[in-house]
Amino acid sequence: MEDLKIVILDAATLGSDISFRMFDRFGSVDVHQVTAQAEVGERVADADVVIVNKIRLNETNLSVAKQLKLICVTATGYDNIDVDYCRNRGIGVCNVRGYSSESVAQTTAAMALSLVNNIACFDRYVKNGSYTDSGTQNRVEPVFHEMSTMTWGVVGLGGIGKRTAEIAKTFGCRVLAFKRTPEPGYDCVDIDTLCRESDIISVHLPLTDETRCIINKERIAKMKKTAILINVARGAVVDETALAEAIINGQIGGLGVDVYSSEPMSQDSPYQLIKGYDNVILTPHMAWGAYESRVRCMEEIVKNIDAFYSGDNRNRIDLG
Numbered sequence: 001m002e003d004l005k006i007v008i009l010d011a012a013t014l015g016s017d018i019s020f021r022m023f024d025r026f027g028s029v030d031v032h033q034v035t036a037q038a039e040v041g042e043r044v045a046d047a048d049v050v051i052v053n054k055i056r057l058n059e060t061n062l063s064v065a066k067q068l069k070l071i072c073v074t075a076t077g078y079d080n081i082d083v084d085y086c087r088n089r090g091i092g093v094c095n096v097r098g099y100s101s102e103s104v105a106q107t108t109a110a111m112a113l114s115l116v117n118n119i120a121c122f123d124r125y126v127k128n129g130s131y132t133d134s135g136t137q138n139r140v141e142p143v144f145h146e147m148s149t150m151t152w153g154v155v156g157l158g159g160i161g162k163r164t165a166e167i168a169k170t171f172g173c174r175v176l177a178f179k180r181t182p183e184p185g186y187d188c189v190d191i192d193t194l195c196r197e198s199d200i201i202s203v204h205l206p207l208t209d210e211t212r213c214i215i216n217k218e219r220i221a222k223m224k225k226t227a228i229l230i231n232v233a234r235g236a237v238v239d240e241t242a243l244a245e246a247i248i249n250g251q252i253g254g255l256g257v258d259v260y261s262s263e264p265m266s267q268d269s270p271y272q273l274i275k276g277y278d279n280v281i282l283t284p285h286m287a288w289g290a291y292e293s294r295v296r297c298m299e300e301i302v303k304n305i306d307a308f309y310s311g312d313n314r315n316r317i318d319l320g
Helices: 019-025 039-046 083-089 102-118 119-127 131-136 159-170 191-195 215-220 240-248 291-307
Strands: 004-008 025-033 049-052 069-072 091-092 151-155 174-178 198-204 230-231 254-257 279-283
Touching: 004 019, 019 025, 019 069, 019 151, 019 291, 025 091, 069 291, 083 091, 091 291, 102 119, 102 159, 102 198, 102 230, 102 279, 119 131, 151 191, 159 174, 159 198, 174 191, 191 215, 215 240, 240 254
Parallel strands: 004 025, 004 049, 049 069, 069 091, 151 174, 151 198, 198 230, 230 254, 254 279
Antiparallel strands: none
8 A cells, every 4th residue: 555645634523632643554644633614625635535523525625635535434424425426536435333332322321311310400409509508308309210110212223222222221111212124122113103102212313314303393292291302313313493492391301412403502503592401411422432432433444444445345335
């Protein structure tokens, strides 16, 4: 393999504790912590391989990259890549699969536990002095329930969804699952049944034309008033406005969100209206990012580059 020019466009999204020295053996490596969309074209112009997390790559900024052969996405989802353009240009696109299942499932469970147990409310009660002033040894309101009495609906049965289902079962939950093609070993139901019957609903779907706003106003209306919705997939798989309104109006019991239709969360995001609610958890797209997960991701990218230049299709996205 001849020396390659590798360009990393948004290293800051991968954490300051991650080393990129493992890419040195391929050739020269340009590491950019942050790249504005207007800067992409200039930075990829002479690249052989581009490593990217969230930045959008399309004809506008890739047309100048005449020697580009491979785009490595440091994620499972690749909706930020114009795959039609890449196919027409003969540019390979590889994602990373399975590296973050433990991390995302763990965060999903943490959100569920916190919301079910009203942790934010009890924490505030102690920290604002109310507990000290109460004269009562304990407080058990707002009421919370044991998860073994609950039904957990898992929307999407990829690696993350399956791991989440395993965790839900260890809590004693009845688990329902939604998957386009029902899978043996899981109680698979249609999405509307899942919304009606679940106490906890976690979403683990890629963003496609079919999944966009799959959790919408009509489906939220079918949910229990005590239902907790957790989205750790992609922001646009839910109707963000409808979810914010559901929290404000008390239509559902709680909301956990790690992903947003515009990232970082915009000033006009509907979630800005509910960020002070005790029954809402908003995190900055961190669910995938346990240290072990990020190291695993970099190791997978190295393997993808090796495989691509050896003629192997490892993790290569079928561009049609």
